[in-house]
């Protein structure tokens with residue numbers, strides 16, 4: 001059987017790369033290579049002395065990067081979580097820009113065997129890096145009812161989180177929950193179809209994915225490391241797809257931008273010196289992009305520049 005080629009349409013490509021203000025001789029890091037849409041655009045702006053460092057925690061994404069870019073002397077590639085970017089000696093010389101295009105790629109969603117989707121029956125995995133950590137099935141087998149409910153509520157804003165968690169714990173006493181199809185059917189049985197055009201398992205699947213991949217902790221650690229490694233004048237360009245991610249990015253920029261801290265009622269707390277400045281406001285995909293690529297619908301881009 002011919003191998004299916006799964007593609008990813010890069011989201012807010014022009015805006016995100018514009019945000020990096022690429023200089024031909026600069027040194028840039030794309031922490032979420034995916035299928036390289038943004039990386040290719042950065043590379044096209046680099047001259048012979050420019051450098052592009054590529055990371056992804058998904059081995060399949062890294063294999064694509066190796067196949068396309070390994071021969072380019074300007075490019076270095078590393079299979080790792082971007083939260084560990086400061087451990088990569090290639091970043092020690094400082095960076096002029098860091099791009100993070102968060103969440104999952106279309107190939108990850110579309111390859112049923114990865115277990116991210118309720119649209120096809122497959123092992124309930126959901127790890128971006130299947131060589132590490134616990135799968136969604138392992139998490140659902142281990143966690144107690146309260147922890148499962150909290151994950152569905154906090155990461156998915158699932159109103160029926162408690163009902164779903166109770167059903168999971170009851171069902172798993174009979175037999176383990178190991179398939180995406182079983183989990184999707186359980187959720188449909190418990191909550192029924194309620195939002196038109198939206199499968200009842202959408203929120204729970206997203207919540208489990210965020211949990212299994214520790215996405216919010218990786219983001220927070222990655223932002224801190226990026227700020228440490230950025231040169232003065234260097235840019236951070238981050239696309240998020242979930243309100244919790246966008247909130248983390250927004251607060252990170254605000255907390256490092258020298259604004260006075262503390263509550264209205266308490267004594268004013270001296271502001272720490274500003275290390276970052278937001279560049280413009282949050283940006284959203286254009287109507288034309290949304291019409292061409294519905295998967296861009298929840299995207300938010302924030303850009304910041306390092307001051308200190």
Ligand SMILES: C[S@@+](CC[C@H](N)C(=O)[O-])C[C@H]1O[C@@H](n2cnc3c(N)ncnc32)[C@H](O)[C@@H]1O
Nearest residue numbers: 010032034035036037038056057058081082101
């Ligand atoms: C939205 S896609 C990026 C698409 C890419 N910009 C493109 O145009 O093809 C997100 C990618 O980031 C990777 N990823 C998500 N979180 C990561 C993390 N903490 N560290 C490294 N890679 C991560 C995923 O494996 C996925 O390949």
